[in-house]
Amino acid sequence: MRKGWAHSQTCIERHNNMIIDHPLLGPRDAREFVYLGDASLMNRPDWKDENAAEQFYEYLYLRTNTMGEHRELWYHEHGDRSWLVVTRHTLTHEITKVELARDLGLNVGQNK
Amino acid sequence: MRYSGLKIFTEALTGNKGWGPNWRQPTPKDTYDVIIVGAGGHGLATAYYLAKEFDIHDVAVLEKGWLGLGNVGRNTTIIRSNYMLPGNEPFYELSMKLWEGLAQDLNYNVMVSQRGLLNLFHNDPQRDSFIRRGNAMRLAGADAVLLDQDGVRRMYPFFDFDSSRFPIKGGLLQPRGGTARHDAVAWGYARKCDELGVDILQNCEVESFIIEGGICKGVETAKGSIRANKVAVCVAGSSGHVMAMAGLRLPIESHVMQAFVSEALKPVIHGVVTFGAGHFYVSQSDKGGLVFGGDIDGYNSYAQRGNLPVIEDVCEGGMAIMPMIGRARILRAWGGTVDMSMDGSPFIDKTDIERLYFNGGWCYGGFKATPASGWCYAYLLANDKPHEVASKFRLNRFKSGNMIDEKGMGAQPNLH
Numbered sequence: 287m288r289k290g291w292a293h294s295q296t297c298i299e300r301h302n303n304m305i306i307d308h309p310l311l312g313p314r315d316a317r318e319f320v321y322l323g324d325a326s327l328m329n330r331p332d333w334k335d336e337n338a339a340e341q342f343y344e345y346l347y348l349r350t351n352t353m354g355e356h357r358e359l360w361y362h363e364h365g366d367r368s369w370l371v372v373t374r375h376t377l378t379h380e381i382t383k384v385e386l387a388r389d390l391g392l393n394v395g396q397n398k
Numbered sequence: 399m400r401y402s403g404l405k406i407f408t409e410a411l412t413g414n415k416g417w418g419p420n421w422r423q424p425t426p427k428d429t430y431d432v433i434i435v436g437a438g439g440h441g442l443a444t445a446y447y448l449a450k451e452f453d454i455h456d457v458a459v460l461e462k463g464w465l466g467l468g469n470v471g472r473n474t475t476i477i478r479s480n481y482m483l484p485g486n487e488p489f490y491e492l493s494m495k496l497w498e499g500l501a502q503d504l505n506y507n508v509m510v511s512q513r514g515l516l517n518l519f520h521n522d523p524q525r526d527s528f529i530r531r532g533n534a535m536r537l538a539g540a541d542a543v544l545l546d547q548d549g550v551r552r553m554y555p556f557f558d559f560d561s562s563r564f565p566i567k568g569g570l571l572q573p574r575g576g577t578a579r580h581d582a583v584a585w586g587y588a589r590k591c592d593e594l595g596v597d598i599l600q601n602c603e604v605e606s607f608i609i610e611g612g613i614c615k616g617v618e619t620a621k622g623s624i625r626a627n628k629v630a631v632c633v634a635g636s637s638g639h640v641m642a643m644a645g646l647r648l649p650i651e652s653h654v655m656q657a658f659v660s661e662a663l664k665p666v667i668h669g670v671v672t673f674g675a676g677h678f679y680v681s682q683s684d685k686g687g688l689v690f691g692g693d694i695d696g697y698n699s700y701a702q703r704g705n706l707p708v709i710e711d712v713c714e715g716g717m718a719i720m721p722m723i724g725r726a727r728i729l730r731a732w733g734g735t736v737d738m739s740m741d742g743s744p745f746i747d748k749t750d751i752e753r754l755y756f757n758g759g760w761c762y763g764g765f766k767a768t769p770a771s772g773w774c775y776a777y778l779l780a781n782d783k784p785h786e787v788a789s790k791f792r793l794n795r796f797k798s799g800n801m802i803d804e805k806g807m808g809a810q811p812n813l814h
């Protein structure tokens with residue numbers, strides 16, 4: 287049993303299966319999540335701004351598409367349904383930071 | 399050198415000493431008329447048609463590694479023109495026509511095999527939408543045949559027709575669809591480019607653009623700076639990364655797409671088949687391996703390798719149509735970086751920077767587009783206006799509201 291488990295662990299590492307260290311629930315397999323995209327999607331433009339149309343165009347359609355460290359939104363659909371901001375390297379898939387999007391959002395709100 | 403049966407025969411009798419390399423390894427010149435960035439299928443095809451159709455021979459194709467290292471050598475080789483929207487279908491049908499004459503044109507066996515592409519449907523609404531697509535295809539001059547269950551049964555008697563979850567009710571067949579040999583496409587174009595005087599510069603990564611007063615004047619590369627009248631970017635999965643060097647953000651995300659080959663089996667799947675209730679498509683190579691794939695992994699990636707859950711998901715799709723492949727072992731699996739656009743359709747366009755052009759956003763389906771993409775990109779570079787069938791592939795279409803969203807998914811690249 288144990289041996290089998292250890293073997294599957296190395297397989298997973300070799301295939302670089304992504305484990306997201308949820309701030310509340312601990313390490314979870316990435317397949318429990320749904321991926322949305324660049325965390326900049328949290329910064330919705332203000333519709334009252336003069337150039338709101340231009341800003342919304344850029345917000346919705348244009349991406350920096352970083353090669354390297356990427357901050358991105360994952361939704362824990364098969365879990366506690368929280369939104370996470372995951373910092374992950376797009377060349378290695380290594381995850382270095384996981385934050386609750388709610389906390390970040392509240393911070394932004396408080397500083398407005 | 400022209401390849402022919404006679405040539406093979408005489409070479410066989412004379413010890414095969416007369417075969418030379420297919421292309422030179424030239425040293426870069428200081429300037430070119432046109433620089434193409436990226437020696438994938440599209441970049442090489444562009445250079446070929448520039449020289450052959452538009453008489454522009456002073457061309458260099460710059461490649462960061464070796465030619466064919468990207469998606470052109472990683473795809474599952476399916477070619478088809480079964481799109482629905484008017485912005486897409488005439489373009490893909492042009493591509494199909496070019497495929498049909500490509501081996502002759504290039505004097506190279508690109509192994510185009512029009513073995514028939516069958517999209518299965520599993521319920522009534524899907525049947526309706528396939529009829530609609532088939533009609534749209536025929537209006538654009540392509541071929542489409544609607545098959546009922548018996549029609550599919552005659553082609554593939556071993557499918558799981560009566561599966562309680564996803565019964566197979568029929569399919570939309572494009573008899574002219576099929577496969578081509580991906581590597582040979584790159585090599586065939588490269589060989590002809592070289593013959594026509596195009597410099598293919600391998601191990602020559604573009605590291606930045608030379609932009610003076612809003613005009614692109616050339617590129618800085620691993621082999622020094624090279625100037626050009628026009629610079630045409632054609633780097634597929636690296637689009638976002640490369641265009642960022644020119645300060646541009648694109649309606650594109652890079653994702654990883656995986657593909658698989660099974661151990662060699664006796665001939666069983668004679669065409670190309672796609673599952674309609676999930677994402678799975680399969681053909682069988684001449685060596686006997688089942689060549690198959692499915693969904694992209696779904697997260698931003700430049701890693702050219704994916705994760706296990708998608709492998710499982712793809713194999714489940716295969717099992718749903720033909721449970722008998724369950725005992726076949728997967729021999730190889732690999733990944734490529736695909737340039738997923740915001741509506742699932744590509745771009746062949748000028749950029750806001752003068753003399754800098756962009757071709758990309760091919761998602762996981764640009765292999766079939768290779769000949770037409772090269773043709774239309776060359777047309778754009780030669781005439782400074784888009785080719786008729788590529789006139790909707792504009793970078794500003796999201797601003798003007800002219801998206802070409804075949805699946806109606808909206809601005810969510812991992813769903814296209």
Ligand SMILES: Cc1cc2nc3c(=O)[nH]c(=O)nc-3n(C[C@H](O)[C@H](O)[C@H](O)COP(=O)(O)OP(=O)(O)OC[C@H]3O[C@@H](n4cnc5c(N)ncnc54)[C@H](O)[C@@H]3O)c2cc1C
Pocket residue numbers: 435436437438439440441460461462463464465466467468469470471472473474475476477602603604605632633634635636640655656657691732733734735736760761762763764765766767
């Ligand atoms: C697994 C998989 C399966 C697929 N299956 C199919 C299919 O069945 N049918 C289909 O139609 N399509 C399929 N596709 C999509 C198709 O392969 C691509 O859309 C198409 O190959 C992209 O065009 P290309 O050949 O020019 O790209 P590539 O071959 O990727 O060429 C781009 C080139 O640019 C080079 N480059 C990048 N950055 C630089 C730089 N800075 N300087 C110089 N050079 C650079 C790269 O090294 C690369 O060689 C699949 C893709 C994948 C990954």
